[in-house]
Every structure is written in structure tokens, then in C-alpha cells.
Amino acid sequence: MTTAIRFDDFVLEFGSGASAVRALDGVTLSVPEGCLLGIVGESGSGKSTAAFAAGRLMPQGVQPTSGRLEVLGRDVWTLSIPDLRQMRVSDLRYIFQDPIATLDPTKKIGWQIREAAVGGASPQDIADALRNVGMNDPDRVAASWPHELSGGMAQRVVIAMALIARPRIIIADEATSALDASVRTRILELLRDVSRQRGITLILVSHDLWAVRKFCDRIAVMYGGRVVEEGPADRVFDQPAHPYTRALLAATVGHEARGDRLATIPGIPPLLHGASPGCAFAPRCDHAQAGLCDRMRPQTEAVEEGWHLLCHLWQDIRQKGRSHGAD
Ligand SMILES: Nc1ncnc2c1ncn2[C@@H]1O[C@H](COP(=O)(O)OP(=O)(O)O)[C@@H](O)[C@H]1O
Numbered sequence: 648m649t650t651a652i653r654f655d656d657f658v659l660e661f662g663s664g665a666s667a668v669r670a671l672d673g674v675t676l677s678v679p680e681g682c683l684l685g686i687v688g689e690s691g692s693g694k695s696t697a698a699f700a701a702g703r704l705m706p707q708g709v710q711p712t713s714g715r716l717e718v719l720g721r722d723v724w725t726l727s728i729p730d731l732r733q734m735r736v737s738d739l740r741y742i743f744q745d746p747i748a749t750l751d752p753t754k755k756i757g758w759q760i761r762e763a764a765v766g767g768a769s770p771q772d773i774a775d776a777l778r779n780v781g782m783n784d785p786d787r788v789a790a791s792w793p794h795e796l797s798g799g800m801a802q803r804v805v806i807a808m809a810l811i812a813r814p815r816i817i818i819a820d821e822a823t824s825a826l827d828a829s830v831r832t833r834i835l836e837l838l839r840d841v842s843r844q845r846g847i848t849l850i851l852v853s854h855d856l857w858a859v860r861k862f863c864d865r866i867a868v869m870y871g872g873r874v875v876e877e878g879p880a881d882r883v884f885d886q887p888a889h890p891y892t893r894a895l896l897a898a899t900v901g902h903e904a905r906g907d908r909l910a911t912i913p914g915i916p917p918l919l920h921g922a923s924p925g926c927a928f929a930p931r932c933d934h935a936q937a938g939l940c941d942r943m944r945p946q947t948e949a950v951e952e953g954w955h956l957l958c959h960l961w962q963d964i965r966q967k968g969r970s971h972g973a974d
């Protein structure tokens with residue numbers, strides 16, 4: 648199977664010198680083509696930076712410090728500008744949180760969808776694109792201004808604009824966070840269904856663990872600029888192996904049906920200046936061992952095939968959990 652996106656020990660910082668913020672501290676992650684992947688983690692864990700790095704959408708002058716990032720087998724950060732543009736048009740599309748801000752307020756919807764299509768689109772193509780995202784009255788929507796649409800309708804339009812270019816990858820960064828719960832579910836169903844039908848790789852960056860569990864095949868949990876656990880969504884949710892994933896899930900119990908934002912874990916996430924000397928979660932981790940977790944950077948270990956994590960002690964923790972369960 649081809650790999651849609653591959654991060655290999657990818658490091659990226661904002662700013663320079665001692666005050667530089669290390670947003671990504673060695674991300675390693677492989678996303679198979681056609682997979683629906685959820686990326687979760689507290690605010691500031693590096694989810695959006697990772698998502699934007701894939702399309703090289705970074706402020707002027709920001710370059711990776713080290714590592715590699717490939718999209719569909721090509722090293723994104725060494726692509727020529729025309730190749731990069733081509734990639735953003737035909738391979739990789741983004742959907743952001745605020746659809747109204749994504750749309751041009753001065754242009755009607757039909758015009759904007761035509762512009763998003765590679766090689767133009769007929770009125771029929773535009774109507775089909777709107778029908779595909781669940782619009783029953785596509786001609787009326789095409790003739791509307793962005794401000795005349797509800798948030799849910801506007802996000803459908805944005806999805807139609809992403810799909811009409813026939814991309815191979817869609818990255819949705821908190822794309823449903825601003826919508827009402829019922830609308831949010833319908834938009835996620837739409838994204839899941841069209842991605843499945845067309846074999847699109849869908850990456851859902853989300854605070855909403857419940858949605859990721861329901862809609863994704865795989866989950867990547869980020870903390871301190873690294874992917875600390877990554878595997879099949881159902882397996883990771885049922886038996887989280889990393890203490891951070893366990894804490895995250897425990898903090899969310901009781902909130903899942905409402906799709907609330909994450910409840911808090913005691914302590915605050917790190918703001919890194921330079922590489923974390925050990926495990927970035929150690930200061931908040933109930934299991935951390937001084938001299939090990941705070942000093943040694945955990946390396947990728949496999950829980951089983953296709954399920955990886957970064958934790959020195961995961962086997963002990965799992966063992967302890969088992970013996971407690973047997974008491
Ligand atoms: N453009 C930027 N300039 C400076 N720092 C940034 C920028 N974007 C993100 N950061 C910092 O990088 C870290 C990761 O942020 P982000 O990727 O937005 O996290 P998340 O999406 O998980 O909330 C945070 O400490 C954030 O403040």
C-alpha cells in the first residue's frame with residue numbers, strides 16, 4: 648500500500664535562538680493511503696503545525712530543523728514552488744474551522760466552486776458538486792452569497808470546493824468544532840463517506856475524541872510535539888497503552904456523547920525550547936521514574952503490528968493494570 652503522508656523524526660521550530668518554540672519535536676508517523684486518521688491531543692501539542700507542515704503552509708522563513716516529510720512519496724520541503732503549487736491543487740486539500748472565513752465574501756458560491764475546480768467546471772458540475780455534499784437545492788445555493796448560508800451549509804460548500812479538485816488527501820483541522828452537535832455529526836459522516844467512496848486519505852485533527860473514535864480507522868495522539876501513540880482507533884481506545892492516552896481518555900469519560908472539548912488533565916502541557924530531554928509527559932505522569940523518564944527520550948516501540956508508542960514503562964504499566972484487574 649502506498650503511503651499518503653510520512654513524517655520521519657520531523658522537527659520544526661518557530662522563531663530563532665533561545666526563545667524559539669519547538670512545535671514539533673521529532674514527529675514520526677506514517678499514514679497509509681485511503682486511511683481515515685484522527686490526530687488528537689491537548690491544545691499546543693503540535694497537531695495544527697504537523698497538519699500545516701504537510702502542505703508547507705508556514706510563515707515566511709519557517710523551515711524544518713531536521714527530519715523528513717513526504718506526501719505521496721515526495722519530499723515536501725524540497726519541492727520546487729511550481730511542484731508545491733501543483734501538490735496543493737491536486738493532491739492535498741485543507742478544510743479549516745471557520746468556513747465563512749474560508750469563503751470569499753465578495754463572490755457567489757457557484758463562482759467559488761468553479762474556481763476551486765482544476766480545469767474549470769460547468770454549471771452542471773457545480774450543481775453535482777453541491778448535491779454530493781447533501782444540498783437539495785444546488786442552484787439556489789450556487790446563486791447565494793456566503794453570508795446567506797448557515798455554518799453547516801458553508802462547511803458543506805467548503806467540502807464541495809475541496810472535493811471538486813479530486814484531491815488524494817484531505818486534512819480537516821478542527822473543521823467541525825464551531826458547529827452545533829447535530830450538524831457536526833452530519834458533516835463528519837459526509838467527510839467519512841466521500842473519503843471512503845473515493846479512496847481519499849482523510850486526516851481529522853480534532854479535540855473531539857468521541858468523533859475520532861466513531862469516524863476514524865486510526866488515531867495518532869500528540870503530546871509535546873511528538874506522536875506518543877498511534878494505532879487502530881478501536882484498539883487504542885479500548886486498551887490505551889501510553890499514560891497520556893489513558894489520561895486523555897479518562898478525562899473525557901462522560902463527555903463523549905456531547906462531543907465536548909477535552910476535560911483537563913492535572914498540570915499543564917509543555918512549551919518546548921529545544922528538544923525535550925526525556926519524555927515530555929513525565930512531569931504530569933503518575934508512573935514516571937526519575938532518572939529515566941525525565942532524562943531519556945523514549946524511542947518508538949511496537950505494542951503490536953501497526954500500533955506504536957513512545958513510553959519507557961508501558962509494559963510495566965500494562966502489567967500492573969492487569970494484576971490490579973485480577974485482584
Ligand atoms: N505561527 C506560529 N508562531 C509561533 N509559534 C507557533 C505558531 N504556530 C504554533 N505555534 C506554537 O507551536 C506549538 C504547537 O501549536 P499548534 O500546532 O497550533 O498546536 P495544536 O494545534 O495542537 O493546538 C504551540 O506552542 C504554539 O504556540
Ligand SMILES: [Mg+2]
Nearest residue numbers: 694695696820
Ligand atoms: Mg490546532
